[in-house]
Amino acid sequence: MTMIVNGEAAEIPRDPRVSLLDFLRDDLNLSGTKKGCDQGACGACTVLVDGERVLSCLSLAVQMEGRSVTTIEGLGTPGHLHPLQQAFIEHDGFQCGYCTPGQICSAIGMAAEIARGVPSHVTTNLGDDAIRLSHDELRERMSGNLCRCGAYNGIVAAIAETFAEAPLAEAAE
Amino acid sequence: MSIVSDAKQAIQGAVQGAMAKAVALAPDNWIPGGEPDPLIRERYGHVGKPLSRIDGPLKVSGQARFAAEFPMDGMVYAALVFSTIAKGRIATIDTALAEASPGVVAVMDHRNAPRLAPPPVFMSAPKAAGGDNLPIMQGNDVRWNGEPVAVVLGETQEQANHAASLIRVIYEEAPALTSFAEARGQGTRPAVFMGQSLHDERGDAEAALAKAEVQVDATYLTPRHNHNAIELHGVTAAWQGDVLRIHDASQLVAHTAWSIGQMFGMAEDKVVVTSPFVGGGFGGKCLWQHQVLAAMAAKVTDRPVRLVLSREGVYRVVGGRSPTEQRVALGADREGRLKALIHTGVTIKTATNAMPEPFILPTRSAYASDTLKLDVQVVELDMLANTFMRAPGESVGTFALESAIDELAEALDIDPIELRIRNEPEKDPSTGLPFSSRHIVEAWRDGAQRFGWARRDPRPGLRREGEWLIGMGCATGTYPYYRMPGGAARITLTRDGRAIVDIAAHEMGMGTATAQTQVTAERLGLPLDKVSFNYGDSTLPGVVLAGGSQQTASIGAAVGAAHRDLVKALLKLAGNESPVAGLGPGDVVSREEGLCKADEPSRHETYTSILARAGRETISVEAEGPPPLETMHWSMHSHAAMFCEVRVNAVTGEPRVSRFLGSFDCGRILNPKTAMSQFRGGIIMGLGLALMEETQFDERKGRVMNPSLAEYHVPVHMDVPEIDAIWTDIPDPHAPMGARGIGEIGITGTAAAVANAIYNATCKRVRDLPITLDKLL
Amino acid sequence: MNRFTYARAADTFDAVRQGSDAGVKYLGGGTNLVDLMRETIEKPASLVDVTGLSREIEELPGGGLLIGAGVRNTALAEHRLVRQRYSLLTRAVVSGASAQIRNMATVGGNVLQRTRCAYFYDDAGSRCNKRSPGSGCDAIDGFNRNHAILGASTSCVAVHPSDMCVALAALDAMVHLRGDGGERRIALADLHCLPGDRPDIETMLEPGELITGIELPPASAISRSTYRKVRDRSSYAFALVSVAAVLEVEEGHVRNVRIALGGVAHKPWRAMRAEAVLRGGPAASLAFATAADAELAEARPLSGNAFKIKLARRTMVAVLEELAGEIA
Ligand SMILES: Cc1cc2nc3c(=O)[nH]c(=O)nc-3n(C[C@H](O)[C@H](O)[C@H](O)COP(=O)(O)OP(=O)(O)OC[C@H]3O[C@@H](n4cnc5c(N)ncnc54)[C@H](O)[C@@H]3O)c2cc1C
Numbered sequence A: 001m002t003m004i005v006n007g008e009a010a011e012i013p014r015d016p017r018v019s020l021l022d023f024l025r026d027d028l029n030l031s032g033t034k035k036g037c038d039q040g041a042c043g044a045c046t047v048l049v050d051g052e053r054v055l056s057c058l059s060l061a062v063q064m065e066g067r068s069v070t071t072i073e074g075l076g077t078p079g080h081l082h083p084l085q086q087a088f089i090e091h092d093g094f095q096c097g098y099c100t101p102g103q104i105c106s107a108i109g110m111a112a113e114i115a116r117g118v119p120s121h122v123t124t125n126l127g128d129d130a131i132r133l134s135h136d137e138l139r140e141r142m143s144g145n146l147c148r149c150g151a152y153n154g155i156v157a158a159i160a161e162t163f164a165e166a167p168l169a170e171a172a173e
Numbered sequence B: 001m002s003i004v005s006d007a008k009q010a011i012q013g014a015v016q017g018a019m020a021k022a023v024a025l026a027p028d029n030w031i032p033g034g035e036p037d038p039l040i041r042e043r044y045g046h047v048g049k050p051l052s053r054i055d056g057p058l059k060v061s062g063q064a065r066f067a068a069e070f071p072m073d074g075m076v077y078a079a080l081v082f083s084t085i086a087k088g089r090i091a092t093i094d095t096a097l098a099e100a101s102p103g104v105v106a107v108m109d110h111r112n113a114p115r116l117a118p119p120p121v122f123m124s125a126p127k128a129a130g131g132d133n134l135p136i137m138q139g140n141d142v143r144w145n146g147e148p149v150a151v152v153l154g155e156t157q158e159q160a161n162h163a164a165s166l167i168r169v170i171y172e173e174a175p176a177l178t179s180f181a182e183a184r185g186q187g188t189r190p191a192v193f194m195g196q197s198l199h200d201e202r203g204d205a206e207a208a209l210a211k212a213e214v215q216v217d218a219t220y221l222t223p224r225h226n227h228n229a230i231e232l233h234g235v236t237a238a239w240q241g242d243v244l245r246i247h248d249a250s251q252l253v254a255h256t257a258w259s260i261g262q263m264f265g266m267a268e269d270k271v272v273v274t275s276p277f278v279g280g281g282f283g284g285k286c287l288w289q290h291q292v293l294a295a296m297a298a299k300v301t302d303r304p305v306r307l308v309l310s311r312e313g314v315y316r317v318v319g320g321r322s323p324t325e326q327r328v329a330l331g332a333d334r335e336g337r338l339k340a341l342i343h344t345g346v347t348i349k350t351a352t353n354a355m356p357e358p359f360i361l362p363t364r365s366a367y368a369s370d371t372l373k374l375d376v377q378v379v380e381l382d383m384l385a386n387t388f389m390r391a392p393g394e395s396v397g398t399f400a401l402e403s404a405i406d407e408l409a410e411a412l413d414i415d416p417i418e419l420r421i422r423n424e425p426e427k428d429p430s431t432g433l434p435f436s437s438r439h440i441v442e443a444w445r446d447g448a449q450r451f452g453w454a455r456r457d458p459r460p461g462l463r464r465e466g467e468w469l470i471g472m473g474c475a476t477g478t479y480p481y482y483r484m485p486g487g488a489a490r491i492t493l494t495r496d497g498r499a500i501v502d503i504a505a506h507e508m509g510m511g512t513a514t515a516q517t518q519v520t521a522e523r524l525g526l527p528l529d530k531v532s533f534n535y536g537d538s539t540l541p542g543v544v545l546a547g548g549s550q551q552t553a554s555i556g557a558a559v560g561a562a563h564r565d566l567v568k569a570l571l572k573l574a575g576n577e578s579p580v581a582g583l584g585p586g587d588v589v590s591r592e593e594g595l596c597k598a599d600e601p602s603r604h605e606t607y608t609s610i611l612a613r614a615g616r617e618t619i620s621v622e623a624e625g626p627p628p629l630e631t632m633h634w635s636m637h638s639h640a641a642m643f644c645e646v647r648v649n650a651v652t653g654e655p656r657v658s659r660f661l662g663s664f665d666c667g668r669i670l671n672p673k674t675a676m677s678q679f680r681g682g683i684i685m686g687l688g689l690a691l692m693e694e695t696q697f698d699e700r701k702g703r704v705m706n707p708s709l710a711e712y713h714v715p716v717h718m719d720v721p722e723i724d725a726i727w728t729d730i731p732d733p734h735a736p737m738g739a740r741g742i743g744e745i746g747i748t749g750t751a752a753a754v755a756n757a758i759y760n761a762t763c764k765r766v767r768d769l770p771i772t773l774d775k776l777l
Numbered sequence C: 001m002n003r004f005t006y007a008r009a010a011d012t013f014d015a016v017r018q019g020s021d022a023g024v025k026y027l028g029g030g031t032n033l034v035d036l037m038r039e040t041i042e043k044p045a046s047l048v049d050v051t052g053l054s055r056e057i058e059e060l061p062g063g064g065l066l067i068g069a070g071v072r073n074t075a076l077a078e079h080r081l082v083r084q085r086y087s088l089l090t091r092a093v094v095s096g097a098s099a100q101i102r103n104m105a106t107v108g109g110n111v112l113q114r115t116r117c118a119y120f121y122d123d124a125g126s127r128c129n130k131r132s133p134g135s136g137c138d139a140i141d142g143f144n145r146n147h148a149i150l151g152a153s154t155s156c157v158a159v160h161p162s163d164m165c166v167a168l169a170a171l172d173a174m175v176h177l178r179g180d181g182g183e184r185r186i187a188l189a190d191l192h193c194l195p196g197d198r199p200d201i202e203t204m205l206e207p208g209e210l211i212t213g214i215e216l217p218p219a220s221a222i223s224r225s226t227y228r229k230v231r232d233r234s235s236y237a238f239a240l241v242s243v244a245a246v247l248e249v250e251e252g253h254v255r256n257v258r259i260a261l262g263g264v265a266h267k268p269w270r271a272m273r274a275e276a277v278l279r280g281g282p283a284a285s286l287a288f289a290t291a292a293d294a295e296l297a298e299a300r301p302l303s304g305n306a307f308k309i310k311l312a313r314r315t316m317v318a319v320l321e322e323l324a325g326e327i328a
């Protein structure tokens, strides 16, 4: 039984209790994905599974068989940053940096959702297929990612800049 | 300068009275900061530039390794079991099932835990770091609800967690004091904070209040809070020979190493604490039981141990902010001049820590008043020790004080900004010391202009858009300049012209590494890429606490001192053939990667050339910053004028902040980009304080009932509007680099600004935090 | 977390076959179950993963919809027909939890999510009749600001936390079930129980019964509907009170109305009394207030949640006024 992590096959652990989060951090040593609560309440553990943002702390690793997981390490490296990672640096979208991988993965998942027309709590017209990338839309859609350092303004600015320049679907790839 | 040699003692509170007076009266140039830091003059170099964080690429790519992310060979995972009673003893503890559970390596409880001394409680010695002084897992007594009673070590986290759930503990409960009201009934005690009493009196304030033409007298309540850094407290501990290695998430590595050394009876250099990245601290990432338990467990198992507290565990093991009940009474004449200023109240601590929430601190130097009475009383409960949380004292104290000022402005029908300006003191009202630099009036004027304060309708409850009532409010934020003794730094210059600064400081997101790289580059006259800054390691020089917003000053003073010594050493090394030959340290400055004569820059030699001629690969100096006498000679405080616009739903009472501006006077801003983030971060925590944060402590059992980020609300993206911040950028002539520290001031004044805006919107004065919608229905 | 075995169900039959053993739990998105297992509140011996089953949203002849139990919350909210015809359902779903959780959570799991009462969650240190029947309820005299004002008992004052279910209750949704004995249907509004003296029994499901789908009756073309959620934080917070309402007005009179309340009871609370007061009467503020009062006449506050009565009343009235206003 395997899953794909950042393009490479990874053997699924035998103990079904192992969360995707612990599997990434402890077994694969991919500690870029963070644990802030292990309760689904902070978003620090957000990763992309088949392109969708999910919480790895509430996902069991066994459920990932045959699925493709992208973590922060799969998005860019210090030498080759994803444009959104670069924008986080420019806009100071973090302080301690602990929520940051989750924020970035979440934003990338969000971009795909917006491109698909998924409505949010602040979307006024549910009949519209195109979502306007407003400040409120970004804030509402990113609300599952807590930042105790309070880097929210910088995060929103980084996301807005990145996804305003590239069409959403493209940037999300 | 005998003053300086006695000063250390004085600062540690030993000989305070007389010494303080001597320092206050001493000539300026005897005092550190008496001669302005030369860096203040430099306006065109690295300092003040919005440099992006140097650790940014590591952090955004997930490569920055935090405490629980250092794998070690043979490592075992720990899980804790917490007590469920507040006081009593463990009658039996049955660990058999846990021990037999697959993957379990060992179970540790009070019966087999290594013997060790109790933690030295914070402030009991210069490097003491303990949150309390209770012995850790040394006996069967239980001292608070949630205290660790057993540690399970397993091959995997899942195995350890499961086994921990199999441990059965039977307690013998003893009567515990867990109710604030009940404790108060038994009497309160005067509070002592950092060796000083939290009591101040000038004149007869109660009499002046009674006589005053206009009076405001109200009680304000603030609840318990928890820091809730997103990184869980994690530690990886290993015994390597006779050295104990600890990867910690810490805002005080040197203190932690010393304190753990004391407990295990080891020299502090045998305990190596590293903490290169800290996922948020806010006062919470200090020494609590978990680091010690991990070290003990590593001994018991003879294997490295990784211990990460669960989110619940953080609430059970790491203290938070205590609740307060504060009275603020103001008496004024019709023009608004204060005749009486009274700020008193009660807070909660434990018998085993030394931390009464010092909520009167912001009031000491706030306003000119004929009379003054400040007092903090404490009661002691059977609970986990409380501790420092961002702006201890000021954060909740300004809520009471600045709400009361708003109430007075309302009673007088005077604009609240004008009222504050009318009561601006000329010198520190409590100590009589001159202010080092106080530009709060500028901050108010600039802020009012930018925020559009003139558009506020002073009559409450009148502005409405649809269902939303709209209001504006303001408040003063304030935080003192601190610099603690012990800051030391090593500067090493290498033959290829690079400088390395080593100091046991911390980066929890404040931007320390970035700003200090800028400062050092500027001091040494080097480009940024030739400076590296090493920190977060107890083997480096210095005892630097990342707390009290003092780390910048502490590092600045230490690096400044090391630089002075470096210049001396370089001049010696330079010899007779150097263009700077014959010059004294006072004649030269560091510029363009070398030294030159201050008033004759063409007499210049590069560091590389000096080292090369002397045949040296490196030159290294280490120096300690001077004792922080400046705070006894000047009254040194930062200030902020906080402006808030809220919208309150007239149907549901939901309060939402729509605009916020902080106008700061914090001395020189070293890096506007990271400073902006610090200001915003503080303000956002202040919004949480104002509107949603509360640790629910069930007084029946002394147990925290919302140990979770789902139930303890901190602000989310949607709660936070674009937050604006501006600053005077006026250097404090008496602070290193002219900078006074910016980490905590953002949270101060914010809750009052929100509460005052809510009053303006709704006509409802809410005096107990958090201001949740039920209070506005 | 206890040790357990994990298996994916091949199809519905397979799931029910496996699910009939004692100690088996169905696993949806896991956002509630995995959390509760980690807290040692749920201790299943095996998990049968049903996320691969029933992932379609089907239009039924006559205009209704059949939503598979395995449909993720996001997929439900974004579905074109749901957005167009049952917008309150989309509104309810997107007001819940966070985007990540909605991407994981399934319709079946959302219906069966358990209460967020702090004492229920505190397995080690608190009494809870729902968790361990007969042990007592620490919430009644403890922190109960978020707790029930309607239909509570002296055994339990917990609330059902779902937003989605409140909308479903107002939509007259039917839950499709399959168990050992075959298929059956039950109205969503009747699926959850009041606590009574057995708060550990939360639904009418038989052991091993699987939710296979939710059926929505055809939407009336002239009705207006919405969902309004009131909470402490602007997002990512459970409802203190929420109101789902569907209103049909003809010539100033209420032809049809369905109202459900969230955050007030052990189940999504269908406001039958209010509906009865309104039906046939004028669609006017006074009537709305009378209806709300009628519904809340039986409300019993606890030490910390009296405000919910006022809040529920005001929110109901505001929602009905909004819907009536839209029509006018
Ligand atoms: C931090 C946080 C905040 C949240 N906020 C909100 C909120 O604001 N509003 C809200 O409504 N919800 C909220 N939730 C709850 C969330 O909506 C639920 O956890 C989710 O809907 C459950 O769906 P699931 O598929 O993950 O269920 P699971 O966790 O997989 O299962 C839940 C239960 O349903 C059973 N089950 C699952 N599928 C079936 C089936 N087909 N047949 C029979 N039984 C089944 C399981 O055995 C289990 O008992 C929040 C959750 C978290 C963690």
Ligand code: FES
Pocket: A034, A035, A036, A037, A038, A039, A040, A041, A042, A043, A044, A045, A046, A055, A056, A057, A058
């Ligand atoms: S760690 Fe997964 S949401 Fe917090």
Ligand code: FES
Pocket: A093, A094, A095, A096, A097, A098, A099, A100, A146, A147, A148, A149, A150, A151, B230, B279, B280, B509
């Ligand atoms: S940057 Fe520290 S929590 Fe977000």
